[in-house]
Amino acid sequence: MAATLTTALTGEEITILKSYKRSRFSLVQHKAEALLLLEDGVTLDIIARFVERQPSTITTWITDFNRLRTASLFTGHATNTNASKLTPTQREEIATVLSQPPSTQSIPSQFWTVPQLKDWVASQFEVVYDSDTTYHLLLRHAGLSFKYPQVFDKRRGSDTEINARIAEIREEIADALQDPDQVVFAADEVRVEHEAEVRKAWIHKHAPTTLSVDRVRQAQSYIGFLSQTTGEVDLLRLTWQNTETIVEALTTLVGRYPDKKITIVWDNARWHRSKKLREHLGEGNPLANVHLVWLPPYAPDHNPIEKVWNEAKAAISNRQRLVFEDTCIGFETFIGSSAFAYRI
Known part of the structure; x- marks a missing residue:
């Protein structure tokens, strides 16, 4: 009892x-x-x-x-x-x-x-x-609809603060967008993951319902630079997401746009603001032509390349690829063959 x-x-x-x-x-x-x-x-x-x-x-x-x-x-x-x-x-x-x-x-x-x-x-x-x-x-x-809500960090600022910062960014990059000697990118990292998964299969009634698959989970990190003029994306593979790999990616990007001033708008990840990264900026350094602009904290919805990631993942999600490299190639092919209308 x-x-x-x-x-x-x-x-x-x-x-x-x-x-x-x-x-x-x-x-x-x-x-x-x-x-x-x-x-x-x-x-x-x-x-x-x-x-x-x-x-x-x-x-x-x-x-x-x-x-x-x-x-x-x-x-x-x-x-x-x-x-x-x-x-x-x-x-x-x-x-x-x-x-x-x-x-x-x-x-x-x-x-x-x-x-x-x-x-x-x-x-x-x-x-x-x-x-x-x-x-x-x-x-x-009552006017409600059933949909996935956006989830934001509790430390996110008010809409007023975020909108004010976005207005500042737009003003800061306005001249660069009109200058043929400058390029402006919205940038961010992303991970593509892969795991073989079979939910149901057509099997003869008396056959065993066992299937051998490779359940090893694999992932590939990328950084993408979405041009705010052409809508094209420079996509680079990363071995990891840290300061060293980001510096390497920025160096590669500079090599693709020689003699251009490069403005990059991205979030506040620690490797985007690290002291070691800042040592590569400024006159006389490898990233002298790079100017960094930071989005308001905890506001990923204001980074237009996030929409690129969502679109690309949706494009490859309906096909189960047995080899992880094929998943990566599908992701890269979709992005490389598209121009996106997303802007800051």
Whole structure:
């Protein structure tokens, strides 16, 4: 019995349960209070007296929670049926709520999910739908779409700061873009990875379903320089991503554009700003014609060559190549045969 009287609540569940203590439905409120009291080590008899239920009822609530988690708060409600329908007014209220982050409803999340919406609708309107399709329609009605969100570092600056820095960069490179004796690049490194993987195969019914493959994971690093005038990319292989290999790549780039001043806009990777790299810059040094410009920190979405990497990886992703070198050649061929419209 003791084993069933535990819930192992997560931090998110505790926050959600605390919000349900304010529910206008007494059963939801009492279930949330019982689970939180249990988490705090309160005995079953005291919990039962507090919520005015029998100990056996509390035990059922705990068992249901361990099976369904927060969804169990809305099962068994006396007035709730799956046939319940939202009124037009309620739908508009939901759309208004969905136009804001879940945090405005005491839900600790940046984005709405179907389980969060299902719980919220049940707690507010006592309506639970069997199919997730209905919740999808509610989300779409509120103007939301299902897509992969961009993930940014928490240390990223505000949009105002980032946009101000991008404006400075555009002003800084404006003259160079118009000067035939100068070239401007947006640059970054990328890794192409490869691992043989077979998900399903057509095999005779009585044949063994085993297949020998080389599961060794391989990777190749590159640095690319996207011309901000022609849209072409100078792509170079790297043995590693560090100061030494970047200096070698920059030296190769200088050799491709003799007598040209070269401006490179890139991110703040430590090997882009290292003391050893700066020793190669300036008058009298091998990279004397190179001028470096740094993007705002933690803002890779403002580097146009990131879009090149995404496009190139998408182009080669639908074909499984058994030899890693073929994967690299496919990546290089796509980039080398294309001109890209991405600009700072």
